[in-house]
Amino acid sequence: MGRAPCCDKANVKKGPWSPEEDAKLKSYIEQHGTGGNWIALPQKIGLKRCGKSCRLRWLNYLRPNIKHGGFSEEEDNIICSLYISIGSRWSIIAAQLPGRTDNDIKNYWNTRLKKKLLGKQRKDQHARKSTSQKQEILRKGMRENINHMVSSSSSDYNSNQSPYWPELPVLPPVPYSNEEPRFNDHASIRKLLIKLGGRFSDDDDQPTNGTMNTNLQYPLVSTNSLVQVQPLYDQQINMLSSAPLDVLNTTSSLPETLYTIDAADLSTLQGQNSFQAGLEQMICNNPQRLDGLEFLCGDILVNHRTGNTCGGSSDWGDMNSLVLPAVASGYEGLQQGTLQECAIDQLRYLGP
DNA sequence: AAACAAATCAACCGCCAACAT
DNA sequence: GATGTTGGCGGTTGATTTGTT
Numbered sequence: 001m002g003r004a005p006c007c008d009k010a011n012v013k014k015g016p017w018s019p020e021e022d023a024k025l026k027s028y029i030e031q032h033g034t035g036g037n038w039i040a041l042p043q044k045i046g047l048k049r050c051g052k053s054c055r056l057r058w059l060n061y062l063r064p065n066i067k068h069g070g071f072s073e074e075e076d077n078i079i080c081s082l083y084i085s086i087g088s089r090w091s092i093i094a095a096q097l098p099g100r101t102d103n104d105i106k107n108y109w110n111t112r113l114k115k116k117l118l119g120k121q122r123k124d125q126h127a128r129k130s131t132s133q134k135q136e137i138l139r140k141g142m143r144e145n146i147n148h149m150v151s152s153s154s155s156d157y158n159s160n161q162s163p164y165w166p167e168l169p170v171l172p173p174v175p176y177s178n179e180e181p182r183f184n185d186h187a188s189i190r191k192l193l194i195k196l197g198g199r200f201s202d203d204d205d206q207p208t209n210g211t212m213n214t215n216l217q218y219p220l221v222s223t224n225s226l227v228q229v230q231p232l233y234d235q236q237i238n239m240l241s242s243a244p245l246d247v248l249n250t251t252s253s254l255p256e257t258l259y260t261i262d263a264a265d266l267s268t269l270q271g272q273n274s275f276q277a278g279l280e281q282m283i284c285n286n287p288q289r290l291d292g293l294e295f296l297c298g299d300i301l302v303n304h305r306t307g308n309t310c311g312g313s314s315d316w317g318d319m320n321s322l323v324l325p326a327v328a329s330g331y332e333g334l335q336q337g338t339l340q341e342c343a344i345d346q347l348r349y350l351g352p
Numbered sequence: 353a354a355a356c357a358a359a360t361c362a363a364c365c366g367c368c369a370a371c372a373t
Numbered sequence: 374g375a376t377g378t379t380g381g382c383g384g385t386t387g388a389t390t391t392g393t394t
Contacts, residue, residue: 014363014364015362015363015364016362016363017362017363050364052364052365053363053364056362056363056364057362057363060362060363061362068361069361103361103362103363104361107360107361107362108360108361110360110361111359111360111361112359112360
């Protein structure tokens with residue numbers, strides 16, 4: 001049996017909202033709230049709209065303090081960084097940017113930022129070939145940008161929040177409606193982290209004195225101190241500038257695997273001189289954990305799977321050379337397939 | 353000025369998880 | 374536990390706007 005429609009499609013208006021509809025919806029919600037039921041709401045106020053449509057309209061446009069357009073450089077950086085870190089979790093990314101909606105950010109990413117980054121990426125590749133010095137300058141610049149973001153975002157956006165990076169998620173900026181979800185308690189945060197893919201040890205249900213349980217096994221970005229985390233910034237930047245073009249071009253989110261890197265892995269990574277070396281070590285320890293990450297560490301993984309020595313000299317700087325003909329022939333095709341398929345293609349190409 | 357292409361963005365669709373019955 | 378309902382999310386579409394020839 002199929003899913004029941006949320007509304008009577010035949011009797012529901014579609015398309016752009018009129019000012020009258022907006023006014024009706026806005027004034028009702030401001031006076032009465034949503035009543036906890038979006039589906040019933042349009043009937044209550046005499047709107048021939050689907051409840052979902054009302055919700056979307058309210059959240060994306062009618063809600064107070066919504067900003068449209070005019071993304072700042074800083075917001076760009078935040079979006080890029082978070083996308084690299086967590087993928088297309090637009091709602092989570094939006095939670096870091098007060099006044100921005102997931103839809104807005106998603107559109108902005110798809111229409112502008114992705115291209116902007118892609119352009120940068122291409123420039124980076126060119127620069128890397130011409131001179132490694134220039135690359136260092138570029139990275140330094142990006143590091144500075146990120147450092148600046150970290151230091152200024154708290155004052156510009158959420159003066160009472162944790163830095164947006166790398167602790168994810170941070171508290172969302174003052175939701176307007178008290179019906180909206182808040183993450184200001186341990187349980188909510190825990191729930192959100194679980195949803196994100198973070199894992200908790202069995203005894204995590206113990207009271208935690210109002211602080212996050214340290215047994216939380218959350219991604220690469222689980223440490224609290226910026227000082228500790230700084231190398232990871234560099235690593236992310238390295239990954240960004242040296243990963244195949246496909247990384248930035250795909251609309252898929254980054255592999256879930258990113259979220260299952262636990263504390264042991266983290267220490268492995270941090271114990272190495274470089275992220276690359278750490279990742280190699282991690283792959284040696286537990287290769288299946290990297291399934292789905294092939295596009296980021298293709299040569300290492302391939303080396304491992306083909307029996308080559310782990311810890312050998314994988315040239316991350318030249319990872320682009322591993323974008324094999326079948327894959328490199330055009331990233332249009334790539335977009336249609338999954339990253340896993342891409343990786344499988346690469347493996348097939350290399351053979352056993 | 354007209355025609356066309358590209359970019360933008362509001363809105364829809366369908367899936368999934370959580371919750372209620 | 375099974376089934377139905379709702380909210381939320383990410384991906385996609387298509388109308389509109391903007392830029393180019």
